[in-house]
Amino acid sequence: MVNIRSLDPSASPLDYFGSELRRLREEAGLNQEQLGDIVFCTASLIGQIETAKKVPTREFSERLDAALLTGGVFSRLVGLVLKSQLPTWFQPYADMEAKATYISTYQSQLVYGLLQTEEYARAVLSVENPGRLDEMVAARMERQRILEREHPPVLCVVLDEAVLYREIGGAEVMRTQLDHLLGFRDHPWVQVQVLPFEVGQHPGLLGSFNLLRFEDDPDILYTESYDSGRMTANSQAIRERSVGYARLQASALSREDSAALIERVMRERYGHQPGPAVA
Numbered sequence: 001m002v003n004i005r006s007l008d009p010s011a012s013p014l015d016y017f018g019s020e021l022r023r024l025r026e027e028a029g030l031n032q033e034q035l036g037d038i039v040f041c042t043a044s045l046i047g048q049i050e051t052a053k054k055v056p057t058r059e060f061s062e063r064l065d066a067a068l069l070t071g072g073v074f075s076r077l078v079g080l081v082l083k084s085q086l087p088t089w090f091q092p093y094a095d096m097e098a099k100a101t102y103i104s105t106y107q108s109q110l111v112y113g114l115l116q117t118e119e120y121a122r123a124v125l126s127v128e129n130p131g132r133l134d135e136m137v138a139a140r141m142e143r144q145r146i147l148e149r150e151h152p153p154v155l156c157v158v159l160d161e162a163v164l165y166r167e168i169g170g171a172e173v174m175r176t177q178l179d180h181l182l183g184f185r186d187h188p189w190v191q192v193q194v195l196p197f198e199v200g201q202h203p204g205l206l207g208s209f210n211l212l213r214f215e216d217d218p219d220i221l222y223t224e225s226y227d228s229g230r231m232t233a234n235s236q237a238i239r240e241r242s243v244g245y246a247r248l249q250a251s252a253l254s255r256e257d258s259a260a261l262i263e264r265v266m267r268e269r270y271g272h273q274p275g276p277a278v279a
Helices: 013-027 030-040 043-050 058-068 073-083 091-099 118-125 132-148 160-163 171-182 235-252 255-270
Strands: 102-107 153-159 190-196 209-215 219-227 228-232
Touching: 013 043, 013 058, 013 073, 030 043, 030 058, 058 073, 073 091, 073 132, 091 132, 091 209, 091 219, 091 228, 102 235, 102 255, 118 132, 118 171, 153 160, 153 209, 153 235, 160 190, 171 255, 190 235, 209 235, 219 235
Parallel strands: 102 153, 153 190
Antiparallel strands: 102 209, 209 219, 219 228
16 A cells, blocks of 8 residues: 555644545545545545645545545535645635625735636746645635635625736636636626726725625725735724725726726737626
8 A cells, every 4th residue: 555654633634634534445445546446536646645745626525525425524624625725824814705794805916816717826826836836726716615605705806907918827818817707797796897097096006905894793904915914903994995995996997897898808918709707
């Protein structure tokens, strides 16, 4: 048998996932190769995950649940595993983002993480995380699952027009990303607006920021700098940024005009006709 070493299940969510996989596999009377055949992967991959050397995907976890009849154990665990792959300084924000009922964000450089395609996210994250790229991309895609919940948060996004023109990952990646944004034009809980260049000076000139609102907790303002993020519930800061965000929304193009601009940029700059909107 390959890849056998002792694990401390309390060391991390990834170690716990690996120890549970080994335990349940052995209880089922399967070796790594046999389980790999069932879930369509190699014995080596099973061994790497059992020894916490590789991060499992959600798809892999769901196949494990079906193969080992776990009742969804691995599908539940993988969310914790993937969240643990986020930068340590970002994890507190991700926790709050997942609990928010309203998310308002102004983005001056990039598409907001919850609306990024996998290819766009991969291009963004490859700049600083080439050694852990697969794990970081999987973690970012996992964050987006909050938009698929039965009761998702309301998400209001204002993108600087520069975001549309900044070619991340090449023309094909940008075509797909802008088409993905267009897919939200009729979404009941997601609103995407573009702040056009012609606005000139505006309340977002100091940089991107997010405002989170909750049912029973104080609002939070989140700002980010290199390798750090800052959350505050300071009432004056919330007040100022809330007014600033309202002004950004008022200065931005309407939802419909924003979609028209995104479509035009996609066609003229990246050479593509948009697909149908996502329901």
